[in-house]
Amino acid sequence: MSECLTEEEFLKNYDSSIYEKLSMTADILIVSVSSKDTNNYRKTDKKMMSILLVKRDDYPYKDKWCLPGGFLDVNKETLEECARRVLKRETNLSNIYLEQLYTFDKVDRDPRMRVVSTSYVALIDKEKLNQKVVNASWFDIIKYEEKNNTVSLTLSNGEEIIDFTITKKLREKTTDRYDFVTKENDSIAFDHDQVILAGIERIRNKVNYTDIVFNMMPEYFTLGELQQVYEVILNKKLLDPAFRRIIAKKTEKTSKMKTGEGHRPSYLFRYKK
Amino acid sequence: MSECLTEEEFLKNYDSSIYEKLSMTADILIVSVSSKDTNNYRKTDKKMMSILLVKRDDYPYKDKWCLPGGFLDVNKETLEECARRVLKRETNLSNIYLEQLYTFDKVDRDPRMRVVSTSYVALIDKEKLNQKVVNASWFDIIKYEEKNNTVSLTLSNGEEIIDFTITKKLREKTTDRYDFVTKENDSIAFDHDQVILAGIERIRNKVNYTDIVFNMMPEYFTLGELQQVYEVILNKKLLDPAFRRIIAKKTEKTSKMKTGEGHRPSYLFRYKK
DNA sequence: CCAATAGTGTCTGTGAGACAGTATAAG
DNA sequence: CTTATACTGTCTCACAGACACTATTGG
Numbered sequence: 001m002s003e004c005l006t007e008e009e010f011l012k013n014y015d016s017s018i019y020e021k022l023s024m025t026a027d028i029l030i031v032s033v034s035s036k037d038t039n040n041y042r043k044t045d046k047k048m049m050s051i052l053l054v055k056r057d058d059y060p061y062k063d064k065w066c067l068p069g070g071f072l073d074v075n076k077e078t079l080e081e082c083a084r085r086v087l088k089r090e091t092n093l094s095n096i097y098l099e100q101l102y103t104f105d106k107v108d109r110d111p112r113m114r115v116v117s118t119s120y121v122a123l124i125d126k127e128k129l130n131q132k133v134v135n136a137s138w139f140d141i142i143k144y145e146e147k148n149n150t151v152s153l154t155l156s157n158g159e160e161i162i163d164f165t166i167t168k169k170l171r172e173k174t175t176d177r178y179d180f181v182t183k184e185n186d187s188i189a190f191d192h193d194q195v196i197l198a199g200i201e202r203i204r205n206k207v208n209y210t211d212i213v214f215n216m217m218p219e220y221f222t223l224g225e226l227q228q229v230y231e232v233i234l235n236k237k238l239l240d241p242a243f244r245r246i247i248a249k250k251t252e253k254t255s256k257m258k259t260g261e262g263h264r265p266s267y268l269f270r271y272k273k
Numbered sequence: 274m275s276e277c278l279t280e281e282e283f284l285k286n287y288d289s290s291i292y293e294k295l296s297m298t299a300d301i302l303i304v305s306v307s308s309k310d311t312n313n314y315r316k317t318d319k320k321m322m323s324i325l326l327v328k329r330d331d332y333p334y335k336d337k338w339c340l341p342g343g344f345l346d347v348n349k350e351t352l353e354e355c356a357r358r359v360l361k362r363e364t365n366l367s368n369i370y371l372e373q374l375y376t377f378d379k380v381d382r383d384p385r386m387r388v389v390s391t392s393y394v395a396l397i398d399k400e401k402l403n404q405k406v407v408n409a410s411w412f413d414i415i416k417y418e419e420k421n422n423t424v425s426l427t428l429s430n431g432e433e434i435i436d437f438t439i440t441k442k443l444r445e446k447t448t449d450r451y452d453f454v455t456k457e458n459d460s461i462a463f464d465h466d467q468v469i470l471a472g473i474e475r476i477r478n479k480v481n482y483t484d485i486v487f488n489m490m491p492e493y494f495t496l497g498e499l500q501q502v503y504e505v506i507l508n509k510k511l512l513d514p515a516f517r518r519i520i521a522k523k524t525e526k527t528s529k530m531k532t533g534e535g536h537r538p539s540y541l542f543r544y545k546k
Numbered sequence: 547c548c549a550a551t552a553g554t555g556t557c558t559g560t561g562a563g564a565c566a567g568t569a570t571a572a573g
Numbered sequence: 574c575t576t577a578t579a580c581t582g583t584c585t586c587a588c589a590g591a592c593a594c595t596a597t598t599g600g
Contacts, residue, residue: 020347021294024389041599042550074293074387079378097446103376103391105352114347116297116389118376173370175546176483210449224551241554242589263551264597273448315572315577497578514581515562536578537570552596563586569579 022114026082027069027192029101029119029199030091032126033216033229034140042262047228048140050126051155051196052090052133053188060111061189065162067196068136069117083120092131097123097215102198109191119195121202123215144200144235150183151197162187166197207233211250211271220268222258223247295387299355300342300465302374302392302472303364305399306489306502307413315535320501321413323399324428324469325363325406326461333384334462338435340469341409342390356393365404370396370488375471382464392468394475396488417473417508423456424470435460439470480506484523484544493541495531496520 030052035045053065068090072082080098088094101119109115126138139162143154149170155162164185168178180194188196206212213229227243249272256268303325308318326338341363345355353371361367374392382388399411412435416427422443428435437458441451453467461469479485486502500516522545529541 020344021296022345022347023294024297040550042548044551071293072295074295076380078380079376079389095445099450100376103352103373105391107349107351116352118378172368173488174484177372211447215446222552239590239592240552241556241591244553245588259598261551262599263549264553266552313577315575317578495579512563512565513579514564514583517580518561532571534578535572536576537572537580539579548600549598551598554595555593556591557593558589558591560589561587564584566582566584568581571576571578573575 022116024072024079025069025115025117026072026079026086027067027117027119027195028083028086028090028098028122029067029195030087030122030124031199031203031216032124032138033232034126034138036140044224044228044261047225047232048142049200049232050138050140052136053139053155053157054090054136056189064189065137065139065187065192066189067119067192079118080120083122087122090133090136091124091129093124093128097212099202101195101202104191104195106191117190117195119199121199123203123212125216125218127218141200149178153193153197160187164188164193166194204233204235211273214250214271217271220254220256220270222266223251223269224266226251226269295389297345297352298342298388298390299345299352299359300340300390300392300468301356301359301371301395302340302468303360303395303397304472304476304489305397305411306505307399307411309413317497317501317534320498320505321415322473322505323411323413325409326412326428326430327363327409329462337462338410338412338460338465339462340392340465352391353393356395360395363406363409364397364402366397366401370485372475374468374475377464377468379464390463390468392472394472396476396485398489398491400491414473422451426466426470433460437461437466439467477506477508484546487523487544490544493527493529493543495539496524496542497539499524499542 032050033047034050035047037045052068054068056062056064056066068086070082070086072079077085080100083098084094087096087098099121101121103116103118105116107114137157139155139157141153142156143152145152149168150165151168152163152165164187165183167181167183169181171177171179180197182193185193203212207230213226216229217226223244226247227238230243231238251269252272254268254270257265258268259265305323306320307323308320310318325341327341329335329337329339341359343355343359345352350358353373356371357367360369360371372394374394376389376391378389380387410430412428412430414426415429416425418425422441423438424441425438426436438456440454440456442454444450444452453470455466458466476485480503486499489502490499496517499520500511503516504511524542525545527541527543530538531541532538
């Protein structure tokens with residue numbers, strides 16, 4: 001290219017077709033917390049993380065489940081705007097917590113053509129859903145097990161059960177970074193099983209040093225409920241006094257109470273920035 | 274699309290041109306630590322973070338500095354492979370710590386056409402450089418100042434000084450996430466000023482709960498040197514006893530010593546996984 | 547009364563922050 | 574002897590982990 005063009009001339013003559021091109025998608029892991037009734041009037045509902053999956057009705061991966069997503073409109077929108085557009089379409093929600101997760105780009109991840117996908121994590125409070133999701137289904141994470149760097153996940157939407165297993169392969173030169181390698185996966189399309197795992201790990205890592213949980217909580221909640229959400233994200237039991245000490249700074253007690261649960265009522269709290 | 278095709282037929286007939294396409298690049302923030310001699314035989318060298326920048330010799334952003342990067346070869350490589358190819362070209366190094374940072378995708382970030390860039394952070398030990406970098410220059414971070422969510426950075430390669438200022442705009446719905454907005458930047462091309470800041474923040478956040486520093490250290494080092502690297506990354510002084518307590522688990526003392534520094538010699542240590 | 551959760555008091559151990567002190571090389 | 578860094582001892586304070594205890598509801 002000539003050195004003596006002005007910038008304006010240069011841009012006018014620029015032929016953008018000299019570089020090979022590809023398509024991009026934004027895929028969203030929409031995460032929420034759901035409750036399952038225990039058949040005991042005294043016991044509180046069991047809480048689980050749940051994610052929204054869409055059933056594919058076309059090749060490739062026909063009839064498999066995948067994350068909601070869409071192709072990037074190259075001339076108009078950013079990937080985040082694309083993700084918000086999909087979020088609006090699937091849940092009719094806007095103004096939602098959304099964070100970029102990771103860009104997945106294996107050459108053959110989509111058999112049609114080269115597609116690079118930037119994934120996002122959205123956190124929502126399911127109670128805010130003002131419509132039934134169309135053509136999609138909420139899956140609860142009913143099992144999450146990790147041993148020897150191998151993670152097994154089991155999801156259920158009440159009718160269907162989905163299982164997959166991913167091995168975390170340690171990277172050279174580090175002691176704390178992994179590549180994901182899918183070991184078993186019959187039901188999830190593309191590499192979305194890996195996106196799901198990456199998203200869960202992201203949430204788990206951030207839950208202790210940020211306030212992201214409150215994006216999954218209603219305005220008023222009991223400390224017991226909040227603790228359950230932490231426990232389900234961290235996949236372990238917490239001790240009451242320790243939890244209350246830590247959370248005290250982030251919450252404020254209201255005068256409202258939650259009653260009728262078959263045991264001592266509890267105060268409702270609210271998020272305090 | 275017809276429902277009665279087999280998957281094979283579907284893929285054969287698939288016309289990938291129905292989606293608009295774009296180009297992608299991988300840009301790398303190559304980070305290292307450099308030492309500057311103090312004019313005092315007793316005092317130890319001053320350590321600084323330094324990054325590798327390339328001078329653009331074409332439009333757009335002619336004569337401005339930018340991160341090493343390259344267009345993705347759509348048919349062959351992943352973004353990380355692309356990044357490693359660039360890394361090899363610029364530094365002749367392979368087998369380097371490399372981690373995906375963030376995907377930058379503002380619609381007008383490249384005036385030629387829509388280009389989405391996935392950025393990577395590479396950490397290297399400058400002593401391992403076996404060749405002079407071509408067409409590129411190491412810039413030391415000689416000033417890093419943050420107040421009121423505004424970060425000012427000053428870089429220098431010995432001849433040229435680069436300044437830029439970025440405001441971190443708090444996101445709705447969170448207390449801990451920011452969008453970067455460039456306030457002043459005359460010398461860095463594209464949005465690479467924001468990539469640099471995001472990279473530095475990533476390293477700073479990870480340095481306390483991972484072992485990434487050792488990627489920037491030679492095999493043998495004194496605890497004083499190691500502490501200086503932590504201090505320069507965290508941009509604050511650390512207390513000796515506390516630092517040594519924490520680092521003890523990650524290092525092992527060797528019988529070697531570093532002498533001739535005008536003061537008490539120190540043992541050389543080595544990374545212990 | 548029972549079962550279940552709500553909520554608090556307090557002991558203990560760990561570990562970071564802080565400061566003071568000793569050790570040892572080069573010039 | 575001075576200067577600068579190397580390295581250690583120890584006190585304090587904050588805070589997480591652990592356990593025990595009291596409170597209060599619906600049935």
